[in-house]
Amino acid sequence: MQDFIDLIHRDLLPNLQVESIHPHNPVVVHQLPKQWQLIGTGNYAAVVSHPAYSHRVVKIYAPGRPGLQEEVEVYRRLGQHPAFSEGLYTESEFLILKRLYGITLYDCVHRGIKIPPQVIEDIDQALNYASSVGLYPHDVHGKNLMMSEGRGLVVDVSDFLKQDPCTAWNDLKRAYYALYRPILCRFPFGFPYQLLDLTRFTYRFYRRVWKQAQWQSISIDHKA
Numbered sequence: 107m108q109d110f111i112d113l114i115h116r117d118l119l120p121n122l123q124v125e126s127i128h129p130h131n132p133v134v135v136h137q138l139p140k141q142w143q144l145i146g147t148g149n150y151a152a153v154v155s156h157p158a159y160s161h162r163v164v165k166i167y168a169p170g171r172p173g174l175q176e177e178v179e180v181y182r183r184l185g186q187h188p189a190f191s192e193g194l195y196t197e198s199e200f201l202i203l204k205r206l207y208g209i210t211l212y213d214c215v216h217r218g219i220k221i222p223p224q225v226i227e228d229i230d231q232a233l234n235y236a237s238s239v240g241l242y243p244h245d246v247h248g249k250n251l252m253m254s255e256g257r258g259l260v261v262d263v264s265d266f267l268k269q270d271p272c273t274a275w276n277d278l279k280r281a282y283y284a285l286y287r288p289i290l291c292r293f294p295f296g297f298p299y300q301l302l303d304l305t306r307f308t309y310r311f312y313r314r315v316w317k318q319a320q321w322q323s324i325s326i327d328h329k330a
């Protein structure tokens with residue numbers, strides 16, 4: 107492990123540039139040193155790997171994006187579980203995680219790769235396990251979930267300490283059984299990213315409007 111940490115300090119950190127342009131959109135990697143591979147980006151961080159250490163990934167938070175310490179704590183509580191990665195090492199701006207091999211559910215829908223119900227059941231069980239160790243599944247959407255050999259994986263747990271209710275997984279599960287299974291999975295060529303991002307945007311908009319409406323009705327009830 108020490109070799110890998112040294113390589114990160116020597117080769118990766120001085121030559122990497124990650125920027126969060128908008129907190130609701132994925133971070134942008136402007137520069138990545140030779141040999142390192144970009145595995146994915148989220149709204150907080152970029153995830154990269156090196157061929158000499160291919161079973162691990164480095165998750166580097168963009169400057170100014172919070173949450174690294176919380177993610178460390180989440181991995182401490184999760185310990186080892188087949189549906190989650192593992193936190194192996196941390197410093198102030200990056201984490202080393204066990205690499206999960208698979209394809210995100212978002213990419214499955216984009217590429218027309220069928221998602222069997224087993225994947226949804228695995229994720230449901232994994233999230234129940236997370237709740238049982240004192241966590242609060244949060245932000246569980248298609249880019250944070252993966253499929254690997256027909257099994258479900260949860261790739262991003264960084265918000266699992268946030269206690270405010272999050273309906274993302276229940277909404278996604280409902281969409282899977284009501285829309286995906288009967289209709290969408292029959293499209294063999296998948297859907298363009300633009301359409302998926304429009305759906306994501308519309309979903310987020312309606313969820314915000316719905317939350318606001320709920321808050322208003324609670325405060326009206328309160329006043330009455």
Ligand SMILES: Nc1ncnc2c1ncn2[C@@H]1O[C@H](COP(=O)(O)OP(=O)(O)O)[C@@H](O)[C@H]1O
Pocket residue numbers: 145146147148149150151152153163165191203204205206207210249250261262263264
């Ligand atoms: N342990 C991992 N193994 C393989 N790929 C990963 C791993 N963690 C993250 N990724 C990839 O990187 C992307 C961004 O990581 P994520 O943890 O979701 O970042 P953020 O917290 O910024 O949303 C994921 O969508 C996934 O494609």
Ligand SMILES: [Mg+2]
Pocket residue numbers: 147148149249250262
């Ligand atoms: Mg994410």
